[in-house]
Amino acid sequence: MNDKKIVAVLCDHGCRNGSKIKYDELKTNLKKSEVIEDFLLVNKACDSGVEFLDAYKGRKILFGGCSLLEERGIYSKIKERLGLKNGEFRSFDVKADLYDLYPDKVNLEELLVCKILSMGTLLYHAEPYEEERIKPAEGILVYGDGITALRTARALAEEDISVEVLETGEQFLSPGLFSQHFGRPDQRGLSSVVSADERRKSERNRVAGFKNVRFLPSDAFLSFETVEDGFVFTFKSGEKRKFGTVVIAPEREEEQSRETGALNLTDLYGKIVCGEPLKGEVVFLLDYAADTSPEVFKDVLLAGKYIKRRFASEVRILMKNAKVSVSGAQELYDECREQGIIFFKYLEDLTLKNNYGDFEIEGTDLYTGDKFLIKEPDILVIPGRSILSPRSKNFAEALELLTISDRYPQPDSLWRLPNETNRPGVFVAYPTGDNSIASLLFSVRARLSTAGIAVNEHIPVVDEDKCVYCLTCVRVCPFKAMTTDSESRVAKVLRTVCQGCGSCAAECPAEAIQLRNLTGESLYQGIRALG
Amino acid sequence: MEESLLIIYCSEGGRKALQKMSSEGFRLPSGVCTFELPCTGRINDVMLMETLQNGVRGIFVAGCREENCKYLDGNKRALRRIKRIKKLLSDAGIEGKHIEMQTFGPDEGKRLYSAINDFAGKVGVS
């Protein structure tokens, strides 16, 4: 432990019952402990300047103030003035931790002494360190070759960042294409129907135009490894390349309908694009194979409207709930009803008989309350659940991303920004948001910003000779920030990835990992000092 | 302060619940002191056992709600770890009631206050 002892500074909190505290008795108690060298009382720290601390240059400062000092930037002024590095200054909120929590009659002196000793011990054990910022590597890998991926690649390429697009080569049509196909507000007349595939090809040509963009074949990806400033991808050709950031625009796939002879939305879209006549009775059965999401409901309405107008066929939509919470869906829903599309809201007792393609659907309609029976519709569409395509799923598993119900490669916690995954540096394009690409670009730009990524204050430090290389920390870290160092056969932390939560230090069986400025020893001493 | 009770809370959900509790005028009993950690996932069983061993009457851990942890699974890890220690204590003949963990949303001040009082009553701190 370095010899620098602690100077404890306390605001007298004139604004609170601070004045009732017997400070001189406090000073003598504190001086007895070997952690605190000197005690200083400040009258209303939020107004007084910071010059009074000049005499204590070179000492570690423990400041007992309140959130107002932080808001008015007084702490940062003190740090600049005395040139204190991180680990030499620590502040704690006396008002919130003490005065607010304890009634007046409790003897606050004793509590104050314990609190100061406890915080002082933590500061005493802390080693000062330079604020470190690491810039991630240059290149960006964009996974997926749908519209979202290509538009992201184009936007990044325009800022002359080198982008490589890992094409999944999955040319199948995924749900949500109707809205891209029909949904444009300036949707042209029926004749010139630009299929989403053509739009995708034209987008791809524009992206290919940029010289700093390269397309990689889909099965090129072999394995993957995280390094300090990004991710090293090994490709089947044996080539290794490093990327600072990975952006996933996952291809979605619609589950095939289990009823043989029924189509799912993707098949229907395929028929429309190649101009098949969809005459006769077309029935959409929603909420049967899976609960329909608003995007799929909007697709069904667009498809129904198109078929009704183009082929004047009899369109029926059976559903449990009309999902109209997406902007523009309610108008579309009313429009469809005006155009004569018949909607049935069915109860649980709906039965579907399927004798080799001739369907019979029977149930009670909630609107009117009487039974309905649909016999042998020409086309039956049962939208399936939209899930990550197998290739995207494998890619997400290879990157060890936490996924929500095999549809969103993101952890099930609010605390990650909209496009963040559980791995810092891997972003996900969020298909449903209107300007999802703009928020994705913001996140990528924030990562590539000139300041670089700040290394977390409580980063783990691995004690080389204690570590038994048991990999518990590698398996436990939710952000995959711990890797192995094969030469020294010891666990190693990736400074840009670690968020400082301390799960590794808590689970390490050999107690070889200690967090910087929050070591197990100092925590234990800090608690002991509390009494 | 031997007869004291220790509250360990995380600087996310735990701190917000404590602030909400104090802003609603609830006060902690005298024999209780608080200690803050970045995340409840940081507590390991050596720290808890040695603190219990030095005579602290009880440890109450207040973490964030499940699925609401800023470090994704810190609170789940802490819940399981404390369950293991309670079992270890009750096997060793010391009732496991000396240590307990509950999860709180950011504005569950009243619930936190009643949880701390029940725990204090159970463990015998004034």
Place this chain on the structure above:
Amino acid sequence: MKNSKAGSRLEKLLDRGEFVVTAELGPPKSVDREVIDSKVEALRDAVDAVNITDNQTAIVRVSSISTGIYVAEKGLEPIFQVTCRDRNRLAIQADLLGACLNGLKNVLCLTGDHQSFGNHPQAKQVYDIDSIQLIKMVKDMRDEKIFQCGEEIRNSKKAEIREPRFLIGAAANPFADPLEWRVNRLEKKVNAGVDFIQTQCIYDMERFEQWMEEVVSRGLHEKVKILAGVTPIRSLGMLRYMRDSVAGVRIPDSVIKRFEDAENAREEGINFCVEQIKRFRKMKGVAGVHIMAIEWENAVRGIVESADLLPRPNGV
């Protein structure tokens, strides 16, 4: 099968192509002769041969060979069982010699249930050899007249070779996993030298028919006699117990539904058994039926009678 293997009554009937009926007799968990006597009376002249179980479901009972000897004296032909759970290869060979010495002629080679099913879960298991190796060992002792280690079965170099001769049987479960491997496993047993097979109790008739088709297509039914196993159901609870906690028994829902609607489960159980037997008689390659009436021996006579399989042919 020109020269007789063991000359047992069961062997003669099988050679003559009769539709054979066998049953099961579980020895008591105590030295209680009356239990065996009552079961023998129930089965006398109703069946051609009787399996004597060996510590069934790993629960300690009177040993199979001694019950076999006792039952033989009472005029029933026993098929004693050998499981590989409790004895290593030395003990099994010694038992085989003893059984032959006392006139037992039919043996059933089983792997045996795991000891965790029975009342001594802490016991050390043996499984020195398994059922297929056991079949080969018994066949080598009979045909090549050698012990498992290769030595000839004679008391000394100069003494006569006196080998134990048995009709070798084994079990087969057409319903266990992996389904497509089950017939290969039967073929392995046939190659090892088994003479007759008793299958696991059958409820899924379609699956059993597929299995038999596969067996017949490979011509195995000529090399081995196959007895179809049935268990008459006494109550709906027993049926559910068999489905949920007895391994290797597959009960289709149609059968469950049938017993749910039946008002008298016992009667329904017997009718179901008789139907099965009638169907087995028409199936190609099924040489007989093995009725496993667990703790319900006196129902066997009723079943055999209504399947008009009485009177049993004499074994001369």
Place this chain on the structure above:
Amino acid sequence: MSSNSVCIIGAGISGLTVANNLVNAGIEVTLVERNPYPGGRALFYGCKASDSCVHCGVCLIREAVMNFRRTHNIKSQFSSELTGFSRSNGEGILLEIETHPNIIDWRLCTECGKCIEACPENAVKIAPGWKYYVDSGCNDCGKCVDVCPEGAIALKRESMRESIHADCLVIASGFKPFDPSVNRKWSYGESPRIITGSDLEELFYTENYLPGVVKKSDCKRIAFLQCVGSRNVTEGGEYCSRVCCAYALQMAGRLKDEFPHTEIDFYYMDIQHFGKDFESFFGDVSRKVNFINSNPITFSVDRADRPVVRYESITEQKDKEEAYDLVVLSNGIAPGDKNEALAKMTGLSLDKSGFLYAMNGMGGVFVTGACKQPMRIEDCIEDATGVTGEVLSYLEERVQVK
């Protein structure tokens, strides 16, 4: 223009997210907020987690306010509004800001708590994560003025007018909860046992969960009525407000946990899908709540002054009446009352439901958050992050252009 500066109208979750992100990117931000505290409307909403978090997003607002408080270089004007907007010769935007300062000056207040004790009307309120402010309950008795050690309280404060210059303007003025008293049918206000979703949110925040009049012990039946003021042209907006199914189901789940013996009925037209894992959430909730797919026709109050709901039950083909201890009208989102004025001032247009409609980035004016369409908190954050991205690229283009 030495450094770029952005003015943000509204300090709700959207405004705060844009402000916090822009400050991290080194942009000078001026924040104009109508209330005397940041955090917007949802600051006083409560956490609805049952055994685990249901992703309602309230804790993110509190976090955003705390982050906002830690950053220094945001110039904020509370209790003030945008009154003038004009383009200054093509170089940016000139904005008139009018402030009616709150009785407590937030810059001087040190949260010492003395004014709270002194105020007889207890009109001094604490904004979570922020400081003190005086709400409308104050009757200018002046008892708090001399109690304050910082001299932060002055009864009469004349309103100030200030004009600032900014490179671009972000409007995040938020929404207004639909007020059911507009339509006699809901008979809101006639009985204390009929409350709106926003009232229940505040009850969740204060952890009472039920209005005073309803005793916790004898609360046997609660009804949630959906689509109050949305999806119905005559009564309110013609759009679906998207948030009411979310908060109603989440609160119903939590109420069932708090009061297990209560029966909760849920009258709905269509349950809307929300969040990323709706199936598993809906699976749990549907075990706690009984769903009735019909819209109530009328209300009445029985002798024990308990509201009675009369509705047409489809399954039994006749009208039925049910008495409840508490009826919650899940009121939807109505366009903010300032949308009209803002649109006129800034030349934006309103869509037919009254929400602001903007081709983002035209002339340096951006719109984000619930003022452009009904949004949940999670969606607001995502939309605000997106708009921040657009603001940054807009500012970069202007810098290169010069």
Place this chain on the structure above:
Amino acid sequence: MIVAEQKPIGEILKKLPEVEKLLVLGCDTCVTVCLAGGEKEVKVMCSAIRMADKKIGEVTGFSIERQCDREFFKEIEAVVKESDAILSLACGAGVQMLSDYFEGKLVIPGLNTHFIGSNEGAGYWLERCLGCGDCMLDITGGICPKTRCSKGLMNGPCGGSENGMCEIDPLNTECGWYLIYERLKKLNMLQNMMTNQPPRDWSRAHDGGPRKLLREDIQP
């Protein structure tokens, strides 16, 4: 690696004699990797014993590199001399070598050593090898039937295997031979399962007596 699990603390306390000084000795290799007897577990065990109302005077905790190498005991010779009993948190090999090396001292095992196995994930270990001295993994495509089949059969799944699971525990225990069948199908070496495997030579396993491995080429 060797996988072990801590005995329930109640059981350990019953075994502990009332002594003046007790040493709790951990081991830093296998039992640390399987989170049973490392330095952290030693500290937790010491605190638990101190808090339990056993009449034990002083409890000291220590952890050495390996308890299966005599040389590492030198470090703790002084401590052992003073203490009256040792609670060893090492695998069976460590406990026995400790009691051989410190002849007169009472050594109490703190762990139950389970099997030679593999780390399948955080907190999940699987038995892979019996140590039978006569490996046949080439025949069964890399899955050991003696270990992974509850009856250690040599010939194919028994009658009790049901949808890939063993009859004794259909929820958790896979049927070893079902896995072998799937593996051999992939390697299209199914004929290995057709041949009637002869009974194994158990004399090379423990049945042939406790085993030693002597390498003259390395002996001093």
